[in-house]
Amino acid sequence: MIFDAVRNNKRVVQVFLALITLPFAFWGIDSYVRDTGAGTDLASVGDSKITMQQFDQAWRVQQDRLRQAMGETFDAAAVNTPEARLSVLNALVDQRLLLLEAAKGRLVAGDNALREVISKIPALQDDGQFSMARYQAALAAQGMSQPQFEAQLRQDLTLQQLVAAIGDTGIVGSAMTDEMLRIQSEERQVSELRFSPEQFAAQVKIDTAAVEKYYQENPKRFEIAEQAKADYVVLSLQALMDKLTVSDAEVSAWYESHKDRYQRAEERRASHILILVDANQDEEKAKAKADGIRRELQEAPGKFAELAKQYSQDPGSAEKGGDLGFFGRGMMVKPFEESVFKLQEGEISGVVRSEFGFHIIKLTATKAGAQRPLAEVRPELEDELKRQTASRQFAEAAEAFSNMVYEQPDSLQPVVEKFDLKMQHSGWLPRDPNPQALATLGQLGNQKVLTALFSADSLKNKRNTEAIEVAPNVLLSARVAAYQAASSRPFAEVKAGIEAALKEQQAAALARQAGEARLAALQAGTESKADWGPVKSVSRLEGQQLPAAALQAIFRANVNNLPAYVGAEVAGGTYALYKIIKVGQPATVDKQRRDALQREYSTILGQEDFAAYLAGLRSRYKIDINKAALDSKER
Known part of the structure; x- marks a missing residue:
């Protein structure tokens, strides 16, 4: 914002936060540093509990x-593994450790x-300026109160402060950078x-046997x-909404x-000149400087923007002549x-003291508070x-719908008639589709739908x-309209394909043998004598x-004696030989590349420091993980 209270996030901070703050729904620091005592706990960190509810929310997000x-390619079943659940729980433990340390x-x-x-936040701005109306509307759309959102954000910022303090220790010196760059x-x-x-290929002969x-030994491939x-x-709720109408009288x-x-809400636009006061600056001198600027403005009030660019110590607004844009209370x-x-439009304040320092403020515009007309808010x-x-x-219908499909299990027609629903019909649905196929099946x-559809209750x-x-x-309920059991494609149908695949395998094996x-x-x-290709230079950077x-x-090869020779299997079963003729260094290295490499290794060192810090926290706190509860909970 305006007073530059928060420094720009560094890349290393973002990397660490991605590791330890899976964007979970947060409950505020207070709830983390006390014993919640609600429900079955999945873990404890010291006296602080991680509950089923907190884990479920983290898992969903x-x-x-x-x-x-x-x-x-997303496959919910494939990522719903004990290892994945334990990973999410461990991330919650790490997060809790950091919050406990922050509170301490x-x-x-x-x-x-x-x-x-x-x-x-761009979504909360109107013409590039913060809008309280948009802020309130955005919170309402998410079903969040202002205190809830700000508690969540406060926790994020607290974690950033702690993580940044640790991550900034990852510093790589010039000598090390030069060696790594070499x-x-x-x-x-x-x-x-x-x-x-x-x-x-011509040397390969595949017999029918x-x-x-292969066909007999790999039945799954032909299933x-x-x-x-x-x-x-x-x-659905949306379908019910689409059928409703509201009268003008109801809206009014x-x-x-x-x-x-x-x-x-009323909004005002102001510009300011800020003279900072902190531990390194003398308050009396700062006040005297602000008073001097205020006297200069009394003589030439039209020079406010010019003086803001010259004197203001708020980097966020000084270059814009001190302009802060519109803001509300x-x-x-x-x-x-x-x-x-308190100011009138165009008026300049006296010297105002705040926690940041001394301000001289000019009110440049106002937007009066107003009632939004009915025509504007009707939609x-x-x-x-x-x-x-x-x-x-929907709350009433959902229960009746659930009861009816269960109590009248032989047909879906009763719920079609009762709730005015459309009977829909699918094409062939595989029992265990791959992620790509699953994504094409719509609702x-x-x-869970496929598991229920292929259950004994549905099939038999x-x-x-x-x-x-x-x-x-x-809500969705289905019933089987037609069924085909698993079967194998006949040998005659797949014979040619198997033969071609075996030929490729054997030809690749011969290529490797010849190359080796x-x-x-x-x-x-x-x-x-060999038909070597043209000479080209390669490096790890390219x-x-x-x-x-x-x-x-190539880069593992011993190059004490040249030429040196190495081999590797590359794409499509091809085996390639490489003759290393010369080793050297480029004449110059781009400074941007050097700086990027130094930042990259600084980040790696910072990550190592952070991992060591977390390991230290884990050793200082008593951590209990209820693996039985984690493994037995249905997901």
């Missing part, structure tokens, strides 16, 4: 983050730091000789998965009874705010009224599945020039 990161050291993010961060930038001139499977043996078609119905009545919710420290809201009102009504209807692409007893929540406020034999001869000093396996072999 972690799953959502993976789903967003992995897209169509009385480390906490202050109100000014909160204002700084909140005012810079190693990374070393160039080796090489020629390549390839042995590809295609060169040996080998093909049949047609168990699959079913389903009829299903969906009950709601508006009149809730007018206070649709107020635009509650966004500035109290003495500053009180002064601003919001209609949506809210529909949602309220639909939420009541049926839910592991021909019953409806239970009502399953496939998304917030969305030539390599052994070269290393023994028997250089035979590793994309060659496959990773080739690059590793």
Whole structure:
């Protein structure tokens, strides 16, 4: 914000926070440093408990983050493992350790730091300036109160302070950087000789017996998965909302009874000149300097922006002539705010003391508070009224829907008729689809739905599945309409494919044998005529020039005697030989690359320091993990 209360985050801080603050829903530091005593505890850190509720919230958010990161490849079942759950719990333990240490050291993010961060969130800005109205609307949309959100943010900032203090210790000196850069930038001139499977394809003969043996020994490769078609119905809050209408009278009545919710708060725009006061600056001298600037403004009030650029010590606003933009009440420290809201437009204040130092303030514009007209807020009102009504209807209908699909298990038609739903029909659904296939199944692409659909109750007893929540406020029940058991593709159908695959394998094996034999001869000093490729320079910094396996072999090679020879298996079963002809250093190294390398290694050292710090905390606190509860809890 305005007074530069929070320094810019450093990369190392962001790296550490990503490791220890899976963006969990937070409950505030106070709840972490006391014994919650609610429900079954999954772990304890000293006297502080980690409850099932806290773990469940962390687990849900972690799953959502993976789903967003992995897209169509996300497989909920694949990542729901004991190891994954233990990893999330350990992250919560690390987080708790840091918060306990922060509380012990009385480390906490202050109100000014909160204002700084909140005012810079783009979604809360209007024309580049913080908007209290947007802030309140955003919180309401998330179902959060202002204290809840600010407690969460305060905790994040507290963790940042602690992590930054540790992460800043990762410093790499120039000598070490130069040595690492020398190693990374070393160039080796090489020629390549390839042995590809295609060169040996004519030598490969595959008989029918080998093909049949492969078919018999690898039945899973030729299996047609168990699959079913389903009829299903969906009950959702959104569908109920879409059927509702609200009258003009209802909208007007709601508006009149809730007018206070649709107020635009008064906002003011101000500029200031700040003379800082801190432990290194004399308060009397700072006050005298501010008084001198104020006297200069009395003689030339039009020079405010010019003097702000010359004297103001607020880096966030000085270059803009001291302009702070529009803000409402509650966004500035109290003495500053009180002064601003007493000024008339164009008026310049006296010298105002705040916790930051001395301010001279000019009010440059005002936006009066106003009632938002009904026409402007009508869409919001209609949506809210529909949602309220639909939420009541859904709460009642959900229970009846769940009971009906269970109590009348032989058909979904009763719920179709009772709730005016559409009977929907699927194509063939595999029992265990891969992540890509799962993502194409829409609302049926839910592991719990598929598990229920392929259960004995659904297949043998021909019953409806239970009502399953496939998304917030969305219930689905299905029943099997058609079924095909797992089967194997016949040998005649897959024979040609098996034969081609075996030929490729054997040709690749011959290519490797030939390459290794030539390599052994070269290393023994028997250089035979070969069609080596053109000479090219490679380095670790330019590793994309060659496959990773080739690059590793080249830079592991002993180059005391040149030429040196190495081999590596590269893409498609090809075996490549490399003749290392010359080793050297580039004439110059780009300064940006050197600086980037130094930052990278500083980050690595900082991470090591941080890991050691966490290990130290784990040794100082008594940590108990209830693995039985973690393993037995259904997910």
